[in-house]
Amino acid sequence: MDYQEVEGAREYVARLENGRDWRGQIEDFAEEEGIDAAFFFGLGAVTDAELLFYDQDVQEYNTIEFDEPFEMTPAVGNISWLYDERFAHTHAVLSREDGSTVAGHLDKATTFAGELYIREFDTTLEREHDEVTDLDLWPL
Amino acid sequence: MDYQEVEGAREYVARLENGRDWRGQIEDFAEEEGIDAAFFFGLGAVTDAELLFYDQDVQEYNTIEFDEPFEMTPAVGNISWLYDERFAHTHAVLSREDGSTVAGHLDKATTFAGELYIREFDTTLEREHDEVTDLDLWPL
Amino acid sequence: MDYQEVEGAREYVARLENGRDWRGQIEDFAEEEGIDAAFFFGLGAVTDAELLFYDQDVQEYNTIEFDEPFEMTPAVGNISWLYDERFAHTHAVLSREDGSTVAGHLDKATTFAGELYIREFDTTLEREHDEVTDLDLWPL
Numbered sequence: 001m002d003y004q005e006v007e008g009a010r011e012y013v014a015r016l017e018n019g020r021d022w023r024g025q026i027e028d029f030a031e032e033e034g035i036d037a038a039f040f041f042g043l044g045a046v047t048d049a050e051l052l053f054y055d056q057d058v059q060e061y062n063t064i065e066f067d068e069p070f071e072m073t074p075a076v077g078n079i080s081w082l083y084d085e086r087f088a089h090t091h092a093v094l095s096r097e098d099g100s101t102v103a104g105h106l107d108k109a110t111t112f113a114g115e116l117y118i119r120e121f122d123t124t125l126e127r128e129h130d131e132v133t134d135l136d137l138w139p140l
Numbered sequence: 141m142d143y144q145e146v147e148g149a150r151e152y153v154a155r156l157e158n159g160r161d162w163r164g165q166i167e168d169f170a171e172e173e174g175i176d177a178a179f180f181f182g183l184g185a186v187t188d189a190e191l192l193f194y195d196q197d198v199q200e201y202n203t204i205e206f207d208e209p210f211e212m213t214p215a216v217g218n219i220s221w222l223y224d225e226r227f228a229h230t231h232a233v234l235s236r237e238d239g240s241t242v243a244g245h246l247d248k249a250t251t252f253a254g255e256l257y258i259r260e261f262d263t264t265l266e267r268e269h270d271e272v273t274d275l276d277l278w279p280l
Numbered sequence: 281m282d283y284q285e286v287e288g289a290r291e292y293v294a295r296l297e298n299g300r301d302w303r304g305q306i307e308d309f310a311e312e313e314g315i316d317a318a319f320f321f322g323l324g325a326v327t328d329a330e331l332l333f334y335d336q337d338v339q340e341y342n343t344i345e346f347d348e349p350f351e352m353t354p355a356v357g358n359i360s361w362l363y364d365e366r367f368a369h370t371h372a373v374l375s376r377e378d379g380s381t382v383a384g385h386l387d388k389a390t391t392f393a394g395e396l397y398i399r400e401f402d403t404t405l406e407r408e409h410d411e412v413t414d415l416d417l418w419p420l
Contacts, residue, residue, distance in 0.1 A: 001294050001295070001296050001297050001300075001305040001306070001308065001309050001396075002294065002295045002297070003292045003293065003294035003295070003309060003396075003398075004292065004293055004294075005290055005291070005292050006291050006292060006293055007291070008148070008288070008291055010145055011145070011146050011147070011148055011261070012143045012144065012145055012146060013143065013144055013146055013177070013179075013218075013261065013263075013265065013278070013280065014141050014142065014143035014144075014280065015141065015142045015143070015277055015278050015280050016141050017141050017142070018272050018273060020141075025141040026141070028141065029141050029143060037293070039293075039321060039397040041179060041181070041216055041321070042216075043216055043217065043218075043229065043231040045194055045196060047196060051375075051379050053351060053375070053376070053377045053379070054325055054351065054392075055349075055377070056325065056327060056349045056392050057349075062377060064377075064378065064379045066379070069195075069196045069197075071193060071194065071231065071243065071244050071245055072231070073216075073231035073232065073233055073243040073244060073245070074214075074216035074231050074233075074354075076216075076321055076322075076323055076353075076354035076356075077323065078293075078323075078395060078397070089323065089395070091323040091351065091352070091353035091354050092353065093233050093241075093243055093353055093354075093373050093375075093381065094243075095191075095193070095233075095242070095243035095244045096193070097193045097195070097202060097204075098204065099191050099193070099204050099206070099242030099243065099244055100242065101233065101241045101242065101243045101373075101381045102375070102379030102380065102381065103351065103353040103373055103374075103375035103379060103381045104351050104353060104375045104379055105351055105353070112194075112196050112273060113270075113273050113275055113277060115218060115229070115277075115278070116143075117179040117218070117259075118143075119397070121291070121293065123293075125293065130393075132298050133298060133392060133393050135393055137295055137393060137395075138293070138295050138395070140293065140294065140295050148288070150285055151285070151286050151287070151288055151401070152283045152284065152285050152286060153283065153284055153286055153317070153319075153358075153401065153403075153405065153418070153420065154281050154282065154283035154284075154420065155281070155282045155283070155417055155418050155420050156281055157281050157282070158412050158413060160281075165281040166281070168281065169281050169283060181319060181321070181356055182356075183356055183357065183358075183369065183371040185334055185336060187336060209335075209336045209337075211333060211334065211371065211383065211384050211385055212371070213356075213371035213372065213373055213383040213384060213385070214354075214356035214371050214373075216356075233373050233381075233383055234383075235331075235333070235373075235382070235383035235384045236333070237333045237335070237342060237344075238344065239331050239333070239344045239346070239382030239383065239384055240382065241373065241381045241382065241383045252334075252336050252413060253410075253413050253415055253417060255358060255369070255417075255418070256283075257319040257358070257399075258283075
């Protein structure tokens with residue numbers, strides 16, 4: 001396992017905005033505050049969601065779309081550079097009125113409400129193409 | 141997205157007590173220690189659970205009751221003031237013997253065992269009624 | 281609820297290694313760095329997984345095996361001493377191509393890719409046998 005000791009830097013609590021994309025507004029926040037490395041933790045509710053599943057054999061993402069309201073229980077992710085943009089890598093578990101769940105890599109979801117804790121680290125994390133997985137990963 | 145930079149304050153690890161309500165004992169702890177703003181992360185096992193699902197159209201919570209044992213995998217939540225009480229807003233994913241899951245906003249669950257990390261912030265978070273969602277949210 | 285105030289110590293971001301066991305490489309890392317108490321948060325993808333479910337009546341773990349690829353969405357756990365070894369108590373939610381999920385106490389899973397935030401505490405957490413649950417818990 002490759003790892004890097006990091007120093008904790010700024011910390012934030014946030015309220016996500018109703019009607020805007022969950023991931024997009026985290027990325028806009030990262031841009032505004034100049035965050036180059038962070039982890040975040042969130043809970044809330046969304047409506048509609050596009051989840052990605054990475055096909056490990058074919059090495060491509062498949063998209064799954066859901067047009068319904070969900071609780072977000074929870075979202076865990078991180079902020080780092082992906083080529084020339086700050087990217088919020090976000091995994092989420094979503095639940096329905098009967099408690100049933102779907103989960104995956106969250107591409108898009110319209111926020112109904114959301115609360116976030118963001119912990120910045122005093123470093124820059126930058127993704128690079130990884131040959132083995134064909135994903136963009138951190139060379140730590 | 142509305143956000144507030146916060147300073148990290150006290151941190152705790154905790155062992156939840158067998159037989160007591162999961163959320164209730166986090167709120168009692170917050171009261172005992174005088175915690176006005178925190179996020180927490182937990183894992184463990186519970187028996188019975190009441191999950192809430194917020195109907196985004198009707199803007200009311202529906203309750204779903206489950207009378208069975210579950211692994212808690214995981215719980216993520218925060219502590220802040222809701223009117224005159226400290227409230228532990230808790231989302232949880234619960235799993236069964238066959239691995240199947242339910243998830244949602246956790247109202248109640250009887251703790252079998254539980255382990256928690258709590259990170260306090262040096263501020264006071266207080267919920268206020270939000271017109272758009274009819275929820276009590278932080279005015280950050 | 282029993283709890284202990286802890287001081288935050290070292291923090292790490294990590295990239296889990298393709299092809300190695302998810303939990304095993306976290307334990308090897310803990311051993312290498314001499315970590316005696318920590319919580320960690322992760323996301324990624326695995327293939328194959330053994331989940332444990334604790335039967336609260338019989339007080340024994342049952343194993344469930346899954347031979348398929350999953351997104352890890354997310355993993356939450358902690359590092360502490362279990363008798364003479366560092367143990368990474370890990371709960372995980374796993375999702376499939378159609379978004380469906382399984383979850384539980386993660387015993388093993390072959391890492392495809394994984395990203396971790398680890399927060400160490402300046403204390404030693406050591407599990408001891410608990411009479412009530414027949415689990416190994418922290419005497420805080």
